[in-house]
Amino acid sequence: MEPTPHILVVDDEREIREPLAKYLAKNGLRASVAANAADARKEMKTSAIDLVVLDIMMPGEDGLSLCRHLRETTDIPVILLTAMAEDTDRVVGLEIGADDYLTKPFNPRELLARIRAVLRRANAVPRPHEATETRRLKFDRWLLDMDRRELAGDDGVAMPLSTAEFKLLAVFLRRPGIVLSRDQLLDLTSGRAAEVFDRTIDNQVSRLRRKIEADPKNPVLVKTVWGGGYMFTAQVEDAP
Amino acid sequence: MEPTPHILVVDDEREIREPLAKYLAKNGLRASVAANAADARKEMKTSAIDLVVLDIMMPGEDGLSLCRHLRETTDIPVILLTAMAEDTDRVVGLEIGADDYLTKPFNPRELLARIRAVLRRANAVPRPHEATETRRLKFDRWLLDMDRRELAGDDGVAMPLSTAEFKLLAVFLRRPGIVLSRDQLLDLTSGRAAEVFDRTIDNQVSRLRRKIEADPKNPVLVKTVWGGGYMFTAQVEDAP
């Protein structure tokens, strides 16, 4: 997949953040930095981040909050940095779903080892629908075969999908009931980052609607959330 | 973006209540306090509370009783504080339907983390298969599907709602019979704070009325409270 994993280091202390990024870059990883949760979110919108190293104690939005957000809206692995080795912190951090944690001060070499371990684990454990299990998904009056990349109606009639349409639909089916911004969708479907003013997703949504919505003028499956993005709103279930 | 959640701390000990509210306020939450269950009820009638932190052991009306009441008449999340870590307490508290609990003495940071977790859970659009709660609300002659973001009349005819209209209606339905100021509504719907003189909410109420009121000139569902704001006055019930 990815030749060089891209790590995002989020820490409000420049004396931690910068040398750490340099160290990671020196050891064959791409590294970006962010000084707070807001910057981190921005960075993740424009770059395809593979793993986040996150300081739990930061001014503004709490690290825990960002971690939980990541856990719930993406499946990007997170390694927490915490200043104190208190039990409550460990429990809370892992409850939220961090993949690992380190207590400051830490040995950079150990962090590197853990990053590699987590990435290995993340790549080994397949994402939900890239797994061997659910290869056919049912929604509304449609059935999508992920292997054949074919969409068929209730009546068995096939609806041909282009590659981009299939990818977009697959992304939606994996995240029903969640608002996805255009940036997220662009990143998730093609790995690109939106430059100036990108209407690509609008067009693809328009094309997808034309194929799967009964009445494309009044979309029911792919709702647009004004100022937010798009949301897939339909029950999705496995079809064995 | 996100409206500022408003937390109500109910505890009879001032030494707990006050510092806790200050701590929450410092961490980006709005916080009110109440010393007993009666005050808590009063406070909830005048403010739009998003979450209640409730000490289970209080003189007068019992905390458990208030919790049960909240659970049965609203869907405002509750986090219980309990002095004893006994099994009976945990069982009783969760049976009643508290969303979480902590045993005193507790780490404020942990409470903050749990508050955020509960709020996120409450705000998150649930995945279809988790959607066993109340995602369809009935009022007057209307039925609002929170998942599909669709409003339908008694006769089944759909009434299209814009994003802002849907958000406003959803906020009202979650707090029937409570006066909401324009500031609160602006915060709850769009997360904005009113600058100089903002008639945005007036307009959105006007537009919403045009769609859901039988006679928009004589509104029955969304009453205006002169000098106070607006109040939704209609029975709201779950529609399974």
Added chain:
DNA sequence: AGAAAATTGTAACAAAATGTACCGAGCAGC
């Protein structure tokens, strides 16, 4: 009561965001 002030309703306008027709570059297969 009547006048004045405060507050609300909403039409009208402006700004922002979205839908989609169309065009052309790229790319596969022939």
Added chain:
DNA sequence: GCTGCTCGGTACATTTTGTTACAATTTTCT
């Protein structure tokens, strides 16, 4: 090469939303 399809970019129509202005309404003040 040619043909047909895909897909991103552009342009323009449409929709949605915030702001302003002013009339209507309610309260307050003589």
